[in-house]
Amino acid sequence: MTPTTTIAAIATPQGRGGVGVIRLSGPNAFAIAEALTSKPLPAPRMAAFRQFCDAQGEVIDEGLILCFPAPHSFTGEQVVEVQGHGGVVVQNALLTRLLSLGATAARAGEFSLRAFENGKMDLVQAEAISDLIDASSQAAARSAVRSLQGAFSARVNAVLEQLIHLRLHVEAAIDFPEEEIDFLADGRILTLLEQVQEAVAQVQKSAKQGQLLREGLQVVIAGKPNAGKSSLLNALAGVDRAIVTDIAGTTRDVLHEKITLNGLPITLTDTAGLRETGDIVEQEGIKRAYKEIEQADLLLLVYDLTTDDDPLALADGFFHQLDHKRLLLIANKADLAGQTPQQDELNGFRRIVLSARQESGLETLIQAISAHAGYQPEETTFIARTRHLDAMMRCQQHLADARVQLVEFYAGELMAEALRLAQNALSEITGEFSADDLLGKIFGSFCIGK
Ligand SMILES: Nc1nc2c(c(=O)[nH]1)N(C=O)[C@@H](CNc1ccc(C(=O)N[C@@H](CCC(=O)O)C(=O)O)cc1)CN2
Numbered sequence: 494m495t496p497t498t499t500i501a502a503i504a505t506p507q508g509r510g511g512v513g514v515i516r517l518s519g520p521n522a523f524a525i526a527e528a529l530t531s532k533p534l535p536a537p538r539m540a541a542f543r544q545f546c547d548a549q550g551e552v553i554d555e556g557l558i559l560c561f562p563a564p565h566s567f568t569g570e571q572v573v574e575v576q577g578h579g580g581v582v583v584q585n586a587l588l589t590r591l592l593s594l595g596a597t598a599a600r601a602g603e604f605s606l607r608a609f610e611n612g613k614m615d616l617v618q619a620e621a622i623s624d625l626i627d628a629s630s631q632a633a634a635r636s637a638v639r640s641l642q643g644a645f646s647a648r649v650n651a652v653l654e655q656l657i658h659l660r661l662h663v664e665a666a667i668d669f670p671e672e673e674i675d676f677l678a679d680g681r682i683l684t685l686l687e688q689v690q691e692a693v694a695q696v697q698k699s700a701k702q703g704q705l706l707r708e709g710l711q712v713v714i715a716g717k718p719n720a721g722k723s724s725l726l727n728a729l730a731g732v733d734r735a736i737v738t739d740i741a742g743t744t745r746d747v748l749h750e751k752i753t754l755n756g757l758p759i760t761l762t763d764t765a766g767l768r769e770t771g772d773i774v775e776q777e778g779i780k781r782a783y784k785e786i787e788q789a790d791l792l793l794l795v796y797d798l799t800t801d802d803d804p805l806a807l808a809d810g811f812f813h814q815l816d817h818k819r820l821l822l823i824a825n826k827a828d829l830a831g832q833t834p835q836q837d838e839l840n841g842f843r844r845i846v847l848s849a850r851q852e853s854g855l856e857t858l859i860q861a862i863s864a865h866a867g868y869q870p871e872e873t874t875f876i877a878r879t880r881h882l883d884a885m886m887r888c889q890q891h892l893a894d895a896r897v898q899l900v901e902f903y904a905g906e907l908m909a910e911a912l913r914l915a916q917n918a919l920s921e922i923t924g925e926f927s928a929d930d931l932l933g934k935i936f937g938s939f940c941i942g943k
């Protein structure tokens with residue numbers, strides 16, 4: 494084993510601020526802090542005012558120092574906070590001094606990784622810290638705090654307990670072969686298995702909401718030139734973001750705008766009008782539009798009601814293989830066409846009649862977008878990631894396999910093995926069972942100092 498280093502990093506953002514905090518964590522944190530201040534440290538968890546000096550005794554900054562003896566700290570190690578003034582130059586000078594005193598510059602996520610390794614939190618909670626910092630809506634932030642406080646972990650652990658209970662029954666059935674057939678066939682094990690499947694399904698449902706809050710929804714606006722795509726983006730964003738003119742082919746570049754609808758973070762994308770063109774710049778814009786269309790969670794196909802464009806023919810022409818569920822038809826310029834904003838269906842496609850310029854019919858569109866995402870905000874939603882959903886999906890596959898082994902083959906051993914794999918998959922969520930590269934991937938995506 495490599496000896497544990499003492500790591501240091503600036504914990505506050507790089508920039509101007511009233512206060513800038515540098516954290517130290519590791520076995521030499523206290524010794525390094527003492528050398529920095531040339532004074533005894535204050536009592537644990539008590540702030541003291543100190544001067545922070547360089548090797549020549551020159552004052553770099555003055556501020557507060559705070560010590561957290563192991564294991565009662567964020568990381569579970571000795572932790573010191575050096576709270577100086579918030580400025581890029583002075584903070585870097587302090588950090589450099591700490592490095593010269595023997596500290597090592599922390600890698601991204603290294604404080605959180607240590608907290609995880611020392612049992613201060615599980616993987617879901619560590620991820621929740623990162624998601625809280627990156628939350629793009631109030632609802633996302635609240636659900637990240639819920640995960641941080643253990644709401645998600647508690648649900649996973651409850652299912653794990655059920656699963657372990659089931660495994661004990663199955664192992665017992667295998668260990669007493671004379672009773673095997675009866676034990677496996679009497680329905681008790683099947684009932685337990687179905688209860689576990691249902692419990693996982695419930696957590697999956699909640700986690701799906703949490704993942705939506707974390708990742709948000711990619712909504713791409715597409716259609717022919719002049720249909721009113723940029724006008725729609727501006728209307729939904731509530732700001733005059735995209736250039737709108739009556740010249741067809743106004744938008745060239747792809748434009749992203751982040752908004753939240755009822756707490757759901759959404760990235761709205763405006764694209765160049767789709768048409769055959771000889772203009773090279775426009776061609777490039779259209780190429781980029783198609784790239785966005787491919788990646789959209791939801792596509793708004795905007796067309797102009799005052800033209801004789803047939804939206805279904807347009808949809809077919811622009812995106813032949815498109816999944817119907819991903820497409821919403823937007824009949825724009827209702828004001829000019831003398832139509833009232835409304836919602837209806839066209840050959841199985843949902844259609845919304847609205848006026849982007851007059852901003853009428855937008856509420857209906859917003860509702861349709863939320864409904865498309867299956868977004869149902871609840872007070873108990875916890876933040877979740879694709880990684881978690883993936884683990885639960887694999888858990889369900891193993892449970893389904895266990896069921897087949899039981900009901901079709903009465904194969905106790907094979908059922909037991911499937912259940913073991915199901916448990917491993919579920920345990921990956923909280924990190925109880927994990928591959929090393931998984932940890933590297935997760936913590937590497939954190940910011941430095943976290
Ligand atoms: N100044 C400062 N503020 C901060 C942090 C920090 O590191 N420093 N945090 C950084 O993320 C968050 C708070 N996280 C923390 C989590 C645990 C402990 C801690 O001392 N835990 C001890 C004692 C617990 C207790 O007294 O109840 C322990 O777990 O034993 C400290 C900060 C947000 N605010």
Ligand SMILES: Nc1nc2c(ncn2[C@@H]2O[C@H](COP(=O)(O)OP(=O)(O)OP(=O)(O)O)[C@@H](O)[C@H]2O)c(=O)[nH]1
Nearest residue numbers: 718719720721722723724742743744766826849850
């Ligand atoms: N009356 C009326 N005019 C609209 C409406 N929406 C857009 N327009 C007008 O239609 C013209 C084109 O609007 P844009 O939003 O630039 O259209 P676009 O689809 O982004 O066009 P390109 O960027 O060229 O592909 C502008 O003159 C808008 O003011 C609407 O609902 N009603």
Ligand SMILES: [Mg+2]
Nearest residue numbers: 722723743744
């Ligand atoms: Mg435009």
